[in-house]
Amino acid sequence: MIRLDCLTLMRGARVLLEDTSLTIHARQRVGIIGANGCGKSSLFALLKGEILAERGDIFLPPRAVLAHVAQETPSLSSSALAYVLDGDRELREIENAIVRLQQKNADDHGQELAEWHHRYEAIGGYAARARASELLAGLGFAHREHERSVDSFSGGWRMRLNLAQALMCRSDVLLLDEPTNHLDLDAVIWLEDWLRRYPGMLLLITHDRDFLDNVVNTIVHFERQTLKSYRGNYAQFERERAIALANQQATYEKQQRTIAHMQRFIDRFRAKATKAKQAQSRLKQLEKMTRISAAHIDNPFSFSFSPSDAHSKQLLRIEQGTLGYRDSDQTKTVLTNVECSILSDTRIGLLGVNGAGKSTLIKSLTAHLPLLSGTRHVARDLRIGYFAQHQLDTLDPEASALLHLQRIDPQQREPTLRNFLGGFAFHGDHATRMVASFSGGERARLALALIVYQRPQLLILDEPTNHLDINMREALIEALQEYNGALLVVAHDRYLLSATVDVFWLVDQETVTPFDGDLDDYRERVLSRARAQAAPQNITEEEPAITRKEQKRQEAEIRRQRAPLIKKQKEVETQLERCSAELAALERWMASPEAYHDDAKTQLAEILKERSSLTQYIERLEKEWLTLAETAERISDTI
Numbered sequence: 001m002i003r004l005d006c007l008t009l010m011r012g013a014r015v016l017l018e019d020t021s022l023t024i025h026a027r028q029r030v031g032i033i034g035a036n037g038c039g040k041s042s043l044f045a046l047l048k049g050e051i052l053a054e055r056g057d058i059f060l061p062p063r064a065v066l067a068h069v070a071q072e073t074p075s076l077s078s079s080a081l082a083y084v085l086d087g088d089r090e091l092r093e094i095e096n097a098i099v100r101l102q103q104k105n106a107d108d109h110g111q112e113l114a115e116w117h118h119r120y121e122a123i124g125g126y127a128a129r130a131r132a133s134e135l136l137a138g139l140g141f142a143h144r145e146h147e148r149s150v151d152s153f154s155g156g157w158r159m160r161l162n163l164a165q166a167l168m169c170r171s172d173v174l175l176l177d178e179p180t181n182h183l184d185l186d187a188v189i190w191l192e193d194w195l196r197r198y199p200g201m202l203l204l205i206t207h208d209r210d211f212l213d214n215v216v217n218t219i220v221h222f223e224r225q226t227l228k229s230y231r232g233n234y235a236q237f238e239r240e241r242a243i244a245l246a247n248q249q250a251t252y253e254k255q256q257r258t259i260a261h262m263q264r265f266i267d268r269f270r271a272k273a274t275k276a277k278q279a280q281s282r283l284k285q286l287e288k289m290t291r292i293s294a295a296h297i298d299n300p301f302s303f304s305f306s307p308s309d310a311h312s313k314q315l316l317r318i319e320q321g322t323l324g325y326r327d328s329d330q331t332k333t334v335l336t337n338v339e340c341s342i343l344s345d346t347r348i349g350l351l352g353v354n355g356a357g358k359s360t361l362i363k364s365l366t367a368h369l370p371l372l373s374g375t376r377h378v379a380r381d382l383r384i385g386y387f388a389q390h391q392l393d394t395l396d397p398e399a400s401a402l403l404h405l406q407r408i409d410p411q412q413r414e415p416t417l418r419n420f421l422g423g424f425a426f427h428g429d430h431a432t433r434m435v436a437s438f439s440g441g442e443r444a445r446l447a448l449a450l451i452v453y454q455r456p457q458l459l460i461l462d463e464p465t466n467h468l469d470i471n472m473r474e475a476l477i478e479a480l481q482e483y484n485g486a487l488l489v490v491a492h493d494r495y496l497l498s499a500t501v502d503v504f505w506l507v508d509q510e511t512v513t514p515f516d517g518d519l520d521d522y523r524e525r526v527l528s529r530a531r532a533q534a535a536p537q538n539i540t541e542e543e544p545a546i547t548r549k550e551q552k553r554q555e556a557e558i559r560r561q562r563a564p565l566i567k568k569q570k571e572v573e574t575q576l577e578r579c580s581a582e583l584a585a586l587e588r589w590m591a592s593p594e595a596y597h598d599d600a601k602t603q604l605a606e607i608l609k610e611r612s613s614l615t616q617y618i619e620r621l622e623k624e625w626l627t628l629a630e631t632a633e634r635i636s637d638t639i
Contacts, residue, residue: 007055027200069177262285310485314344318339319339342488441468463490477499572625
């Protein structure tokens with residue numbers, strides 16, 4: 001269990017958390033959410049012992065193994081497989097101890113050597129290489145790359161190695177800060193499946209809604225310098241928060257009416273001798289009143305694409321295309337026999353494992369890469385808006401957001417440009433700050449703004465959501481839904497894909513074909529492939545694969561033991577729904593003006609007492625539900 005008690009956390013002069021408390025139980029999978037800069041990564045730094053809190057206490061499980069993804073990857077000549085194995089520190093310690101004893105006289109250390117070998121077997125040491133290989137394969141490393149040296153990989157692939165190393169650690173607590181940023185969709189799907197089976201406590205920071213929905217069972221939200229916990233995934237959090245905000249707004253409006261009434265009384269009678277005492281009394285009440293703030297849920301981002309003015313039905317077509325790279329005398333073919341066309345109303349999602357050729361196809365469509373053979377047909381005066389994975393590197397660090405826009409349209413008036421940038425949250429002086437001082441999210445927003453401003457008829461987006469928070473992703477999705485031009489998207493954010501595209505193309509086996517299915521079908525395809533790749537590695541001479549009959553027996557035993565737990569869970573869920581509805585009804589009544597009439601004082605006191613009891617009962621039910629869920633998961637993992 002992790003517990004924060006009356007904690008205050010600061011970064012410089014800025015307060016991130018103030019007098020907040022939080023408890024996270026074993027085996028909980030927690031999504032940490034909040035606006036960029038609210039302190040999510042600082043909370044992780046606190047848990048890792050890298051920074052200290054100003055006040056309060058933090059309690060971590062004694063002797064717990066905590067794993068996290070390293071931000072730096074040393075330039076090593078050791079293999080990728082060896083680097084991932086280094087993540088299991090106990091494994092490496094035992095291996096080193098065995099090697100030291102083997103180098104000595106075996107007759108003098110036979111008993112000790114046997115004990116080390118027993119420990120090695122107990123921690124699964126003989127299957128460690130297979131486990132590390134499975135992690136590498138799941139994160140997109142081809143089998144031939146497992147023995148490549150670490151220093152031969154690019155920055156993005158080194159981050160994947162760091163992630164694999166963190167997953168290799170047999171940890172009790174796993175901290176993941178934006179783990180999907182350097183992954184493609186296939187790797188995201190695999191990681192999601194792996195984390196659902198992780199037996200320890202998971203704390204996850206991500207802006208990927210679908211990833212949160214499919215992995216976590218608790219949401220912790222940064223709210224006004226405090227941490228508030230919600231049971232369930234992100235979709236459930238959104239529903240509960242919407243209800244809470246509606247209740248808060250109703251209570252706020254009621255209080256504002258009360259304040260206005262009291263202030264009118266004070267203003268009217270303060271100068272009258274006969275009413276001065278009552279006016280002073282009202283004034284003191286007003287000063288002591290705890291003010292309720294208005295509920296603000298407005299998205300700081302708001303922008304839209306100009307209507308497409310494309311005159312041709314077919315905007316772009318590749319006919320009998322061979323796609324690849326030509327470097328001096330060498331030619332590398334990536335895709336062959338490509339036949340594809342993009343119409344003015346086409347909305348395409350591009351699927352395929354990393355390295356299959358998605359980027360090659362995009363570069364060929366945008367003419368950044370010439371065809372090796374075949375023909376590229378383009379509509380006259382076609383404007384293509386292209387957001388590349390490395391689009392942020394093309395920004396001028398010495399120029400401001402406003403200057404970038406002025407370079408595109410030097411004749412436009414500055415107020416008009418500033419108004420446009422405001423939709424991307426570049427307000428006031430922020431619009432004139434140099435890009436060098438921008439965060440990754442701010443640079444991504446600016447790169448998108450420059451594309452939107454040029455009114456593209458065909459929009460091609462290659463991983464546009466990296467560095468964008470949930471609010472900006474929502475604004476982008478809404479803008480894309482209203483956009484009436486052609487769209488082609490590569491993204492690991494399934495929520496964006498499902499909300500903005502109509503059809504999918506699959507890049508696989510050196511060709512491009514329509515994918516007849518949705519993202520759920522693609523998920524099954526990815527996981528089936530991953531299971532097929534992992535299956536041979538899990539079969540050893542000492543531990544033969546179980547028969548289908550034995551597997552069915554085990555599955556039946558799991559169902560038998562889980563059945564009463566699941567039944568009890570449903571009963572608890574029914575009680576929770578009933579109690580939550582009762583609590584909502586009480587809070588609606590408390591938010592009404594009738595609750596504060598003089599003749600309702602007795603009823604209000606009873607309602608407050610009932611509300612307190614109901615809240616405590618709901619907390620007990622939530623804990624019971626979580627315990628039942630953990631027990632059911634433990635049965636699945638142990639049988």
